[in-house]
Amino acid sequence: MSQKELQRIQVVENAVAGKLSVREAAELLQLSERQVKRLKRRHEPETGEWVYHGNHGRSPANAIPERVRQKIVELACGKYAGFNDSHLSEKLAQAEGIRVSRPSVRRILRGAHIRSPQKRRAPKYRSRRERRVQEGMMVLTDCSRHDWLEGRGPVLTMVGWIDDATGKVPSARFQTEPEDSVGYLRTLRHLVETQGIPWSVYRDQHGTFQRNDDHWSLAEQLAGRQYPTQVGRALEELGIESIAARSPQAKGRVERLWKTFQDRLVSELRLAGAGTLEQADHVLEVFLADYNQRFARPAKETAPAWRRLDRRVDLDYIFSLRYERTVGKDHVISLGEGISIQLPALANQRGYAGRKVEVCQQPDGRLLVYLERRLLLEQEATPDQPVRALKMNRHAAPRKKKPVRIYKLGGRLATRA
Numbered sequence: 001m002s003q004k005e006l007q008r009i010q011v012v013e014n015a016v017a018g019k020l021s022v023r024e025a026a027e028l029l030q031l032s033e034r035q036v037k038r039l040k041r042r043h044e045p046e047t048g049e050w051v052y053h054g055n056h057g058r059s060p061a062n063a064i065p066e067r068v069r070q071k072i073v074e075l076a077c078g079k080y081a082g083f084n085d086s087h088l089s090e091k092l093a094q095a096e097g098i099r100v101s102r103p104s105v106r107r108i109l110r111g112a113h114i115r116s117p118q119k120r121r122a123p124k125y126r127s128r129r130e131r132r133v134q135e136g137m138m139v140l141t142d143c144s145r146h147d148w149l150e151g152r153g154p155v156l157t158m159v160g161w162i163d164d165a166t167g168k169v170p171s172a173r174f175q176t177e178p179e180d181s182v183g184y185l186r187t188l189r190h191l192v193e194t195q196g197i198p199w200s201v202y203r204d205q206h207g208t209f210q211r212n213d214d215h216w217s218l219a220e221q222l223a224g225r226q227y228p229t230q231v232g233r234a235l236e237e238l239g240i241e242s243i244a245a246r247s248p249q250a251k252g253r254v255e256r257l258w259k260t261f262q263d264r265l266v267s268e269l270r271l272a273g274a275g276t277l278e279q280a281d282h283v284l285e286v287f288l289a290d291y292n293q294r295f296a297r298p299a300k301e302t303a304p305a306w307r308r309l310d311r312r313v314d315l316d317y318i319f320s321l322r323y324e325r326t327v328g329k330d331h332v333i334s335l336g337e338g339i340s341i342q343l344p345a346l347a348n349q350r351g352y353a354g355r356k357v358e359v360c361q362q363p364d365g366r367l368l369v370y371l372e373r374r375l376l377l378e379q380e381a382t383p384d385q386p387v388r389a390l391k392m393n394r395h396a397a398p399r400k401k402k403p404v405r406i407y408k409l410g411g412r413l414a415t416r417a
Contacts, residue, residue, distance in 0.1 A: 005051050012039045012051075064104060072098065072105065073112045083267045084118045085109065118263065128252070131165050135299045136195065136306035138164040138243075140202045140254040141187075143179035146262055152275040158261070158284075159183040161191050162254050164202065165299040168292045169257070170195045174280045181208045181230045181321060181389045186363040188234065189319040196306025200241035202251055208389075209242060230321050230389055237318050239307075264291075316368055320360035321389050327352040333369065335359060341367055341379055352376075363387060 008029055015025040015036065022040075026033045042050040075096065080088050089105045092098040100108075109116070132138045145157045157179060160172035171191040175183050191198070203209050211226045220226050228236060235242050245251040268287050274280045325333045331343040331351050341359065345351055352371065360368040365381025381387075 133300040134305035139198045142254045144258045159187045168296040185319045
C-alpha cells in the first residue's frame with residue numbers, strides 16, 4: 001500500500017468519526033466533496049481494501065502480452081542486435097508486424113538489462129547556423145572512413161552530400177580508397193545529374209578542395225592566385241561557391257549525419273549480411289530512399305534553387321582528373337605511373353608532336369585527350385589500374401638560375417655565366 005493510500009485511509013476515518021468535515025477532507029485529499037462522500041460510503045473499519053481503485057490488481061487492457069515482450073527481447077539480442085531503440089521499434093513494425101512504441105520498447109529492453117548502443121551526453125549550448133531557405137542553395141559534403149562492414153569485408157569510405165535546407169542526402173557512395181578527389185568528383189557528378197547544380201558547397205579544408213601549401217609558381221604569381229585542385233577546378237567551372245568550414249562543429253549537420261549512419265546503416269548492412277563494396281552500395285541505395293523519406297524536412301520556401309544543367313556541357317571534361325601534357329615526337333603522351341597514350345595520325349598523316357593537350361582521367365578509369373576542348377581520343381580503362389590524382393609538378397620549387405657576371409673586354413661589355 002502506498003503512502004498516498006495510507007493518508008487517504010486516515011483522512012476518511014477522521015471524516016467518518018466526525019473529526020473532519022467533508023469539505024476539509026476534500027481539501028486535504030485534493031478531491032471533490034462528492035468523491036469524499038463516496039469514500040465514506042465504501043469505508044470498512046476492519047479492512048483497508050476499500051481504498052483501492054476498482055481496477056486494482058487487474059491487467060491493463062492495453063498491456064503488452066508477455067509472449068510479445070519475450071519476442072522483442074529475443075529479437076533485440078539476436079537478429080537486431082546493436083539496433084538502437086528507435087530503429088528497433090521501426091524494424092519491429094515493418095518486418096515483424098509488432099507495433100510497439102519506442103518508449104515501450106525502451107522499457108522492455110531496460111527491464112531485461114539490455115542497454116542502448118547510443119551513448120547520451122548532456123547537451124551543450126551552441127548557436128546553430130540557420131538553414132538555407134531553399135533546397136539546393138547549399139550542400140554540405142564530407143567523407144567518413146569507418147569499418148562499415150564490421151570485419152565482413154574491407155574498410156570503406158563513404159562520400160556523402162547533404163542538402164542544408166531539407167537535410168536530404170541526394171548523393172552518397174562507398175569506396176575502398178580513403179578520402180580523395182575521385183570520390184568527390186564521382187558523387188558530385190551524380191548530384192548534378194540527378195538534382196541540378198547547387199549554389200554553394202560547405203566543406204572542410206581537406207587538400208582535395210584547396211591548396212594548403214605556401215608555394216607559388218611563377219605562373220601563379222603572374223595570375224595573382226594559386227591554381228585550384230581538381231575538385232576546386234570543377235566547382236569553379238560549374239559556378240559553385242566553395243565555402244570552407246573552420247572547425248568540425250561548423251559543419252555539424254554532416255557530422256551528425258555520420259553519427260546516424262554509423263548507427264542505423266551499420267545495422268542495416270549487418271542485417272543484410274553485406275560483405276563487399278557492391279553489396280554495401282546496394283544496401284546504401286535502399287537505405288537512402290527510406291532515410292530521405294523519414295528524416296528529410298520541408299524547406300521554408302517550396303521552390304527549389306537547383307540550377308539547371310546545360311545539355312551542351314561536357315560532363316566528362318568537367319568531372320575528371322585533368323592534366324596538361326606535351327605530345328612527344330612519337331605521338332605518345334605519358335602520365336606517369338606507367339600510364340601512356342598513343343595518339344593516332346590525322347587523315348593527312350599529320351600529327352600533334354609538340355602540341356599541348358589535356359588528358360582527362362575519368363573516375364571509371366577511361367582516358368580522354370582534348371586539344372583546345374576538342375576530343376581527340378578516348379581510351380578504355382586499363383584493368384587493375386588505380387584511378388587517383390597524380391602529383392603535380394607545380395608544387396616543386398623553381399630552379400635557381402646561375403648568377404651572370406659582367407666584365408669589360410676590349411672596350412665593350414661582355415657577359416659570362
